[in-house]
Each structure stands twice: as C-alpha cells, then as structure tokens.
Amino acid sequence: MAVEVAGVASLGELERSVMDVLWESDAPLTAYDVQARLERDRRPLAVTTLLTVLSRLEKKAFVSSDRSARPHRYRATASRADHVAELMHEVLGGAADRGAVLERFVGGVSAEDAAMLRRLLAGGEGG
Amino acid sequence: MLALACALAIVAVLLAWPAPVALARAAWPSRAPARALLVWQAIGLAGGLSMIGALALAGLAVAPTRPALAVTPAAALAAYLLAHLAVVVVRVERQRRRHHALLELLSSPHPTRKRTRVLDDASPVAYCLPRGVRSLTVLSRGLLERLEPDELAAVVAHERAHVEQRHDVLLVAFRAWHAALPRFPVAGLAVREVAGLVELLADDSARRSVPDAVLARAILAVSAGRAAEAAEGAEAPRARDRVRRLGGGRATRAAARARATPARG
Numbered sequence: 497m498a499v500e501v502a503g504v505a506s507l508g509e510l511e512r513s514v515m516d517v518l519w520e521s522d523a524p525l526t527a528y529d530v531q532a533r534l535e536r537d538r539r540p541l542a543v544t545t546l547l548t549v550l551s552r553l554e555k556k557a558f559v560s561s562d563r564s565a566r567p568h569r570y571r572a573t574a575s576r577a578d579h580v581a582e583l584m585h586e587v588l589g590g591a592a593d594r595g596a597v598l599e600r601f602v603g604g605v606s607a608e609d610a611a612m613l614r615r616l617l618a619g620g621e622g623g
Numbered sequence: 624m625l626a627l628a629c630a631l632a633i634v635a636v637l638l639a640w641p642a643p644v645a646l647a648r649a650a651w652p653s654r655a656p657a658r659a660l661l662v663w664q665a666i667g668l669a670g671g672l673s674m675i676g677a678l679a680l681a682g683l684a685v686a687p688t689r690p691a692l693a694v695t696p697a698a699a700l701a702a703y704l705l706a707h708l709a710v711v712v713v714r715v716e717r718q719r720r721r722h723h724a725l726l727e728l729l730s731s732p733h734p735t736r737k738r739t740r741v742l743d744d745a746s747p748v749a750y751c752l753p754r755g756v757r758s759l760t761v762l763s764r765g766l767l768e769r770l771e772p773d774e775l776a777a778v779v780a781h782e783r784a785h786v787e788q789r790h791d792v793l794l795v796a797f798r799a800w801h802a803a804l805p806r807f808p809v810a811g812l813a814v815r816e817v818a819g820l821v822e823l824l825a826d827d828s829a830r831r832s833v834p835d836a837v838l839a840r841a842i843l844a845v846s847a848g849r850a851a852e853a854a855e856g857a858e859a860p861r862a863r864d865r866v867r868r869l870g871g872g873r874a875t876r877a878a879a880r881a882r883a884t885p886a887r888g
Contacts, residue, residue, distance in 0.1 A: 508727045515728045556724045576729070580744070583725045586718075587748055587761075596711070596798050597718045598761075599785045599821075601749040601778050605846040609866040613839050616870050 507549070510541075514549050515558060519576045524562060524569035624687070628680035631673050638670035643809045647816050653864035656823040660793065663817055667800060675701050707803035708796065715795055719754055726752070726761065733762065736779070741767065747845045751782040753791035760786070766845065774841040777833040784828035790821040819861025826865060839869040 517533045518525060525533075527546045534541055550570050553559040558579075562569040586597060605613075643666055646652065652659030675697045682693035726740055733739035739760045742748065747770075748763040760782045762775075770778065785791070797817045801810040829838050842865075 512728050512731075558724070558728065579725055580729055583722070583729055583742070584744060584746075584748075586722060587750060588746070596715045596795065597722055598750045598752045599782070599790065599794075599825075601781055602842055602845040603822075603862065605842060605866055606863070609863060610843060610846060612870055613843050613866060617836060617840060617843070 507552075510545070510549050511553055514546065514553065515572065515576075518559065518570060518572040521571075524571040526565075526567045526569055528567065530570070624680055624684040628677050628684055631677035631680060635670060635673040635677050638666050638673060639807075640809060642666055643813055643816075647812050647860070652816075652820060653823060653861065653868060656820040656827065660817065660820050660824065663797075663813060663820070664793070667797065667813065671704060671800075704800070704803050708799040711799040711802050712795055715798075719752055722752055723754065723757070723759070726759065730761065736760070739779075747847070749778045749782060749845060751785050753786055753789070758786040769844050770841060773833055773837045774844060777829045777838045777841045778845070780829040780832050781825045781838075784825040785821065788821075788824065788828075790825070793821065794818060816861060819865070822865055823861060823868070826868070835869045839866075842866065842869070 513534055514530055517530050521529075521533075527543050527550060530546050530550070531541060531543055534546075550559060550561070554561055554570075558573060559570050560573050562571075587600065643663075646659065646662060646666070652662075678700055679694045679697035682696055683690060686693040726742070730740035730742045733741050738758065739762060742761055742763045744763045745765040746763060747766040748761070749766050750761050752759045752761065760779060762778070766778070767775070794814075794817060797810075797814045801814045804810045826838060
C-alpha cells in the first residue's frame with residue numbers, strides 16, 4: 497500500500513515535469529524530445545514511461561497529440577498561465593458553485609468587521 | 624387516514640418555513656455551531672420525510688383501493704429529491720477531480736506538511752479540496768509569505784477541521800436540496816446558514832490550538848487587499864458572527880495573553 501502511494505505521488509511529479517517541458521516548448525514534441533529535455537536535470541527515464549505519462553495527460557485533456565506523424569507529437573492544449581487562471585477563477589470566485597467544490601479559509605469580511613478586528617488587535621498588542 | 628395526512632402536512636409546512644427561519648435568526652447557533660448543524664440536518668431530513676409521508680397518506684386516503692396509484696406522487700417526490708442529490712454529487716465530484724488534476728500540475732508538495740500543496744500565486748489564499756482520504760490543503764505562496772507561523776497553524780487547523788469533519792458531505796446534501804427546490808427561498812437560506820456554521824465549527828477547532836487573536840490576525844491577513852470581493856458572503860449573518868465571536872471577551876483575554884508572550888516579532 498505504501499509503495500503504491502509513493503508510486504502515485506511520483507507519477508504526479510512526473511506529469512508535472514512533462515507538462516513543464518511541453519509548456520516551455522513552442523513546437524509539438526515527441527516522447528524522445530521530452531526524454532532528452534528531462535534528462536538535463538534528472539536520471540534517465542524510459543520512453544515507455546513517458547508515453548504512459550503523456551497518454552494519461554491526454555486523457556485529462558492537458559495534452560493533445562498529432563497521431564499522423566511518426567513518432568506521435570504532443571503539445572500542451574493550453575498555456576500554463578491559462579491553467580493558473582482557470583484554477584484561480586475557481587478559487588477566488590466567479591465560478592457559480594465554487595463553494596461546492598472547495599472550502600476557502602476566508603470567503604469575505606466586510607470593511608466594518610475588518611476595522612473592528614483591527615481595533616481589537618491594535619488594542620491587544622499596543623496597550 | 625386523512626387526519627393523519629393533514630397532521631403530517633402541517634409538520635412538513637412547519638419544517639419548511641417557520642422552523643428554519645427561526646433557527647437562522649437565532650443567536651445561539653453561533654455559540655454552538657455543532658448542535659445547530661445537527662438541528663439543520665434534522666429539519667432537512669424530517670422535512671423531506673414528512674412531505675413524502677403526507678403525500679403518501681393523502682394518496683391512500685383518497686384512493687384506498689388502489690395503493691400503487693395512491694403512493695405515486697410520494698414516490699415521485701422521493702425520486703425527484705434523490706435524483707437531484709445524485710446529480711449534484713456527480714457534478715461536484717467531477718469538478719473536484721478536474722481541480723485536483725490542475726493542482727497536480729500547477730502546485731508543488733509542501734516540504735513538510737502532508738497532503739498540502741503550495742500554489743505559486745501572489746494572492747494570499749488557503750483552501751481545502753475535500754476528496755475523502757485524498758483531500759488536499761492548498762496554501763498559496765502569497766499566504767506563506769504573509770503569515771506568521773502561528774497564524775499559518777490557525778489556517779491549517781481550520782482547513783483540517785473541514786476535511787476531518789467531512790463538512791463537504793453536509794454541504795453537498797443541502798446544495799442538492801437547494802438545486803431540487805431553486806424557487807424555495809428557505810433552501811437557499813439553509814445552504815448559507817450551513818456554510819456559515821461549518822466555518823464557525825472549523826474556527827472552533829483552530830481556537831483550540833491558537834489564541835483567538837492569532838486566528839483574527841490570520842483572517843485579516845487573508846482578507847486584506849480583497850475589498851472588491853469582500854461583499855460576497857460577508858453579508859451572511861453567520862459570516863459576521865465569525866468575526867464578531869473573535870471580538871468578544873475571550874478574544875480580548877487571548878490578545879492579552881498574546882501580548883504577554885509575544886508570538887509576533
């Protein structure tokens with residue numbers, strides 16, 4: 497069980513590294529290209545592993561592939577900034593049922609209440 | 624049979640209107656959020672069951688010779704409510720899975736805290752993504768830069784309470800009720816109240832490990848610079864209570880304690 501959890505965690509890290517490579521590249525890349533770019537800063541990875549990671553990312557719609565070319569070429573479907581914007585949109589509001597998806601520490605504090613808290617803290621710390 | 628149906632219908636009406644409105648106006652739920660949440664669940668469950676029961680009994684009173692036909696309206700209402708629950712659960716789970724996938728790509732694991740991810744964003748944000756045992760707490764870089772260690776502990780304790788006490792399950796049930804009855808104002812009131820009460824409950828968990836003043840500072844730090852957005856949810860009475868509870872006598876004493884042992888440099 498512990499081994500399995502570790503495996504899943506490292507797979508997540510691998511997906512992140514692969515996406516970082518694709519985000520940095522202007523042109524679509526083959527699995528071999530990704531392998532070459534990843535090897536600059538980590539131990540060698542099997543191309544079959546990368547193909548598995550790429551197909552997982554494709555299933556999640558983060559990556560699209562051109563299957564007419566041999567070997568297949570992969571590209572990110574959206575930029576990193578676009579994905580960050582999607583995530584922050586969901587976190588900070590705008591999305592209609594944000595509250596259903598995640599629970600945020602502070603939803604909103606009115607100006608009046610914030611002033612009251614500040615007075616309290618100033619009195620407590622300054623006096 | 625008809626008298627019983629009428630009696631049950633009266634109970635259903637009481638649970639659908641005066642009881643929740645009175646509970647939402649009461650002051651005690653802010654002092655005892657756990658008990659208030661139990662009452663809300665009881666109202667929701669009993670309200671639904673009494674409505675279904677009243678329909679079934681009325682049907683049987685009107686058409687006692689054809690029981691299958693008589694209970695059809697009651698069965699239809701039950702199926703309608705359950706279908707909405709299923710739809711909301713599936714939709715929320717799909718959104719959470721997508722959010723989780725985005726987080727895996729865009730955030731990095733916190734160096735020391737388990738099941739915690741750090742999001743590289745300047746705005747101070749903390750939230751949890753409840754997914755049972757795979758639940759995550761997400762802290763932004765802006766939050767980590769802005770908060771003192773004790774304030775961060777307050778935030779983490781608050782989010783952990785949401786996850787451990789499965790507040791998401793409670794909220795999904797009430798959201799499903801609201802989705803099933805969108806024109807029924809009390810359903811919306813119930814969602815706002817339950818959402819507010821779980822925040823109070825999570826705050827109570829945090830207050831067991833940090834002084835009120837520390838939690839208050841954390842709330843201020845996270846809400847700072849977000850004035851444009853502050854209107855959202857801030858008008859809900861329980862959201863106001865959340866802040867005001869920290870301003871009570873206990874907070875003053877806690878502030879005095881914090882002053883005696885300066886946690887902030």
